[in-house]
Amino acid sequence: MEKDYGHRPVLLEECLEGLNIRPDGTYLDGTLGRAGHSLEILRRLTTGRLVGLDRDMAAIEAARERLAEFGDRVLLVHTNFSRLAEALDSLGIDKVDGMLFDLGVSSPQLDEGERGFSYMQDAPLDMRMDRDAALTAREVVNTFSEEELRRILFDYGEERYAPKIARGICRRRQERPIETTLELVEIIKGAMPPAALREKQHPAKRSFQAIRIAVNGELEELPPMLESAAERLKPGGRLAVITFHSLEDRIVKQTLKQLATGCTCPPEFPVCVCGKKPRMTLVNRKPITAGEAELEENPRARSAKLRVAERTSWET
Numbered sequence: 001m002e003k004d005y006g007h008r009p010v011l012l013e014e015c016l017e018g019l020n021i022r023p024d025g026t027y028l029d030g031t032l033g034r035a036g037h038s039l040e041i042l043r044r045l046t047t048g049r050l051v052g053l054d055r056d057m058a059a060i061e062a063a064r065e066r067l068a069e070f071g072d073r074v075l076l077v078h079t080n081f082s083r084l085a086e087a088l089d090s091l092g093i094d095k096v097d098g099m100l101f102d103l104g105v106s107s108p109q110l111d112e113g114e115r116g117f118s119y120m121q122d123a124p125l126d127m128r129m130d131r132d133a134a135l136t137a138r139e140v141v142n143t144f145s146e147e148e149l150r151r152i153l154f155d156y157g158e159e160r161y162a163p164k165i166a167r168g169i170c171r172r173r174q175e176r177p178i179e180t181t182l183e184l185v186e187i188i189k190g191a192m193p194p195a196a197l198r199e200k201q202h203p204a205k206r207s208f209q210a211i212r213i214a215v216n217g218e219l220e221e222l223p224p225m226l227e228s229a230a231e232r233l234k235p236g237g238r239l240a241v242i243t244f245h246s247l248e249d250r251i252v253k254q255t256l257k258q259l260a261t262g263c264t265c266p267p268e269f270p271v272c273v274c275g276k277k278p279r280m281t282l283v284n285r286k287p288i289t290a291g292e293a294e295l296e297e298n299p300r301a302r303s304a305k306l307r308v309a310e311r312t313s314w315e316t
Helices: 012-019 036-043 057-066 068-073 081-090 107-111 137-143 146-157 162-175 181-191 205-216 218-231 246-261 292-297 299-303
Strands: 026-029 049-054 074-078 096-102 233-243 280-282 305-311
Touching: 012 036, 012 096, 012 233, 012 305, 026 036, 036 049, 036 096, 049 057, 049 068, 049 081, 057 068, 057 074, 057 107, 068 074, 081 096, 081 218, 096 218, 137 146, 137 162, 137 205, 146 162, 146 205, 162 181, 181 205, 205 218, 218 233, 218 246, 233 246, 246 280, 246 305, 292 299
Parallel strands: 026 049, 026 096, 049 074, 096 233
Antiparallel strands: 233 305, 280 305
8 A cells, every 4th residue: 555645735736737748758856845746747657767857855765666667767866946957967867848836935845844844843943955055034024124024024925014024023032032933923913013913814824935045045036947948848748837825836937938939029120130049838828727626625726827838849
């Protein structure tokens, strides 16, 4: 009997359909997590291979165990998805038939309270997806300026009480360093008006998202990753990207649109002089979202959006 690995992967059938899997193809999962998507891709391959990337070594080790039955048709690399070109070069792979990226924090990271991602469990302020990385949430909270904290909370968390929360953090850390997640939750709650505390969403959710994004540099890495993915897809190869919040989705949408546009000449030019051709074609203009059946089984899928694009046959 297969070990229980938790929830079914988000938008699984939609991803498999979007990737248009060829049994003899080579596919890349840039965000292994619990390897749920990877497992189902591999089950649809005969002579094909799967390359799996994750910046979290715990995810690589779990995937190695879960995907062991597929032997040398699975190639796992401990690296960030923005370095996918280096990973493929190290394996001697030029181009692949499809790539999947399921962005955001994975369920195991949330479930392991000691990682510091959760505002529901007390733990040291960490939030690193890659435990070898230098920057932690503790450093962000205790050393960044009030103005920088305000910017992070507002830009990355879309937190309307960002100025008050940033001020509250700076006031508390003057007394003593802020060490744990629940200490931070207490400060966030103390900075918010009573009405905000009664909202359905947990009062610390947006702030924790913002700090996590800052710690892991998540948004900055998206455009170069998408550019690199487009370069390393074979003509007709598919790129599938799942996002979980509006900031990610906006970047993915805009970058894919640019890759699908090609020509960068000003609109007033009578003819194209830049010579740039579209590298991608958008498979779905609007994002694909979860159906009611999946939402009943996995409420986390409610905010998930899937965008799919296909590599054109033009050579850049």
